[in-house]
Structure formats: C-alpha cells, structure tokens
Amino acid sequence: MRGKCAIVGLGVTEQGIGIGLEGRELRARAVDLALADAGLPRDAIDGYIRAHVAPEDLRHMGLSPNFSVSMMTGGATPVFAIVAAMALIEAGQAEVVACVYGEAQSAAAITGKPDIVSYGYGYPMLYGLLGAAATHAFHAQRHMHLYGTTSEHLGAVAVTQRDYAVARPGTLGFGKPLTLAEHQASPLITDPLRRYDCTRNTDGGVAVLVTSAGRARSLRARPVFILGAGTGHNIVNWHRGLVYENHDNVAPAKARALGQAGMTLDDIDMAQLYDPFTISPLMQLEAYGVVPEGHGGPFYAEGGARPDGAMPTNTGGGQLSAYYSTGFTGVAEAVLQLRGQAGAGQLHKAETSLVSGHGMNAGVQNTWAHACMILGRNP
Amino acid sequence: MSEQAQQKQQQHRLMAAIRQYGGDVADIPFWEGCEQGVFLLHRCNACGRHYWPASRCVEHGDHDMQWVEASGRGEVYTYTVMHRAYTPDKKDKVPFVIAVVQLREGPFYHSNIVDSAHDEVAIGMAVQVVMTPHESGLTIPQFRPADD
Structure with a gap:
C-alpha cells in the first residue's frame, strides 16, 4: 500500500464561532477551496464521502473493533458498505468487517414516527409529494409514455417475484400466490403504481462479514467471492435533464463491476436488483443491457426473469414479496444461491450473481445513488 | 420600522x-x-x-x-396522480396531481397541475405558472394549461 495514494488538495474554510454559514455551505466552500488548491476542475471529483457522526452500537453488542463508522447512501448502502469493507481490508485497517443493518420499521409505524416524510425532499412536499412511491411513479409514467409499458407489465414483475417467494419459507409471500388479476384489481396508490407494485416496510436485521480471500478459505462457511463492484449516481442525469427516464446511472457501475470481474453479461447467472417498486427491476434490466431499452415489460411478461428465463431476477421474492431490508435482501439471496442453500428456490446454474442497490438522493428526488457488485461461487 | x-x-x-x-x-x-x-x-x-x-x-x-x-412556461415531463393520503391533512385532498414541469429555460419544477381534469393531464401538455397562496404562508407556483 505504501505510496500508492496521496492527498492532492486541501480546502479549509473559515473556522470559528458564529460564522453565520450552514454546514452544507461550509462543505461546499471547502470543496471549492480544495479544487482550487489542487488545480482540478469540478468534474474531477468522482467519489464523495460525507463524514458524519451517528450513535454507535458497539457497547450494546459487546463488540471491540478498531473502528466503527456510519455510512448512508440509502438502499445502495449495503453494496457500498461491502465495497468500503474491501477497501479497508486492502488498506490494512481490518481483517473482518461487519456490514450491519437492522430496523424496526413497523415499530416506527406504531409509535407514529412519520418515516414517510424522510422520503420527501424540500419543496416538492409543498405540493404533496410524499413517499418514495410517487417519485418512482415519475419513472414509470415516463417509461409508459416512451415505450408503451403497461400496468400489466408491472403486474408481471409483481407476479414473477411472488412466485419465487411462494416457495420460500420466512418470506411475506410464502404460500400466498398472487395473480395478475389480483394485481390489476389492487387500488392505485400513486398512478400508475398499484398496491401490489409497492413494497411494505418490514422489520429485520442483516449482517454480512467481509474478509480477505485468504482468510475466507480457513473459515467454516463456504465463501462467496466479491468479483467486482461499481457505482453510479443519478445526479448526473439530473444535470442532463434525463433523470426520469433513467432509474439510476447504471452505465459506470456496470462497466467497472464487469471490468473488475473480467466478465460480460453472458457470464452472469442471476440478478438481485433493488426493488422498492415493480418499475425498478424492470428498468434496471434494461439499463444493464439484459434487454434492450423499453423491452423490460415484455421480458417479464414472457417469463424472462423466471428460473428458466434468460436472467432469473430477484429469485427469493425480492423486497416486493420477501422482506424489505433496504438492499440487504438481494445480498442475502445472492449468498444463499451461490452457496447452494436456496432450498426449493435453488437455481440449477448459480455460479455468479449481479446485486444492486439504489436509493437516497442528492438534493432532489429521483437522483438516486446506485451501487452494484458481482458475487461468485468461485474466485 | x-x-x-x-x-x-x-x-x-x-x-x-x-x-x-x-x-x-x-x-x-x-x-x-x-x-x-x-x-x-x-x-x-x-x-x-x-x-x-x-x-x-x-x-x-x-x-x-x-x-x-x-417565462413561467413549460411542459409536463412526467406526473403522478396521488391516490394515497400519506398524512392526515391530505385525506380530503386526494386524488391530486403532482407533475414535473420542464420549464422553457430547462430546469424541472415539481408542482401541482390545476384548472385541469386529472385525465386531461398528459406528458407534453403545455402549462403556465399561476401563483397560489399556500397554508404555509408562502405563495407557491402551481401550473395550469397554457392559454396558447
């Protein structure tokens, strides 16, 4: 590691008491100063870590790590946390990093904590834009306008994922089939999204331990190898005026992840794609090039995402029909499939899986973060 | 003062x-x-x-x-009709339209479309700004079908 990285820009704003600037403005000015110091253009920054402090879990858990950091990039956090864990291991700062999630969403509902507001951002709330559903409806409406995607296509996503969940004990959809007719009869929540196009908040925790490949081989569980990873942020499509037809900025994430893995899409056996709403996996399959742009609806309707389809997708039922652990759902399912522990839902060919995360925003709705990784049964 | x-x-x-x-x-x-x-x-x-x-x-x-x-002019770029009242104050207001208007100058603006039936709102519809008092005390821009 020695000498492989360096600090090339430093920005220090005015420091003191009662400066009269808000935190965001101080951060913005520090970035401006650091860019000027480095002599770099604004678009040279291709990664951004906002460091902030959050309460820690360690005492309660009886853990004694060398460090504990919080990270928040919405539903992209699980994948991104695993990428960061790899980097920390490579940097010699840790041998085993725990990436941990646990939320009691339904308890929040009981206490009346208005978590839905957290999905609002700023002025759109003046107009009643609340909840993640409406913002994803913007993507869906635009997709329907551009490509003729229908509510039945979205229903095909819901039914496909439910069929996976029906055979999986422990999921919300276990033993509860859903028909397309039931999807079509479910009430509109935020047009064109119906009840069965939306996930429900669930309670639960997920932890993933990451270690070096060398150490992994000496441990009890069959290792699942991280073959590649990538990130892309939809803010660039906001700046381009294309944020609604792009569910995420997938291109850079895909290129980096496949490049690191030395793979093409043909080498990927399954996809676990972040699915808060039915439109989400549909648009990501297009963005990843599994199907041409606009063909996601027919792909689902024709069974392309089913176990024997061209790309089995969200094979445990996903967040729509299994449980909503904000991005860890797909991570967990990929690990089970690649270990051969997916029970009745085990795919015949399960050597590699694409896993994606999506969420948060960059200061306006629909500017989602995206992170993906390729997991493999073999290194 | x-x-x-x-x-x-x-x-x-x-x-x-x-x-x-x-x-x-x-x-x-x-x-x-x-x-x-x-x-x-x-x-x-x-x-x-x-x-x-x-x-x-x-x-x-x-x-x-x-x-x-x-200009205060633009087109509906995408929209949704909210049927679900996520907060108590919206219970007697649903369904209502939230649109993303692409302004003539380029930026997007999230707003309501007023003076138009819900089924008349469509992507590409020409709209113009109308200033409306809001319960917050602000005057907020909403949009209605353009005159021309």
Missing part, C-alpha cells in the same frame, strides 16, 4: 416557512419573487444555464450566479 428591519422580518418569516419543508435559505429571493408574482430561476451568467433551486453551476461553480425572471 425601518425598511431594512421590515426586509429582515420578511426574510425571517419566509425562512421559517421554507424550513418546514427542508428548504434552503439560498432560495429566499425565489420565494420573495413569488410573493410579488414573479417566477425566478437561478442563472449562471457565464454560460446561460438556468437552475432551480439555487445551485452552483456544473461548470462554473458560483462564479456568476444570478436570480433572473423566467
């Missing part, structure tokens, strides 16, 4: 109102404009790009940003 003190009081009132919505002090000139019936956008004078809300230019930072009067 001096003119300066009045202005400061007005700014504090607007700031308190926009804070409820996670708003930004940098946008106060915009909300002042709305009260005067003027629809402003934040323009980079170095390249002519327009922004909403207050932004740094993707190319020029905050080198020469200025609030300028805009």
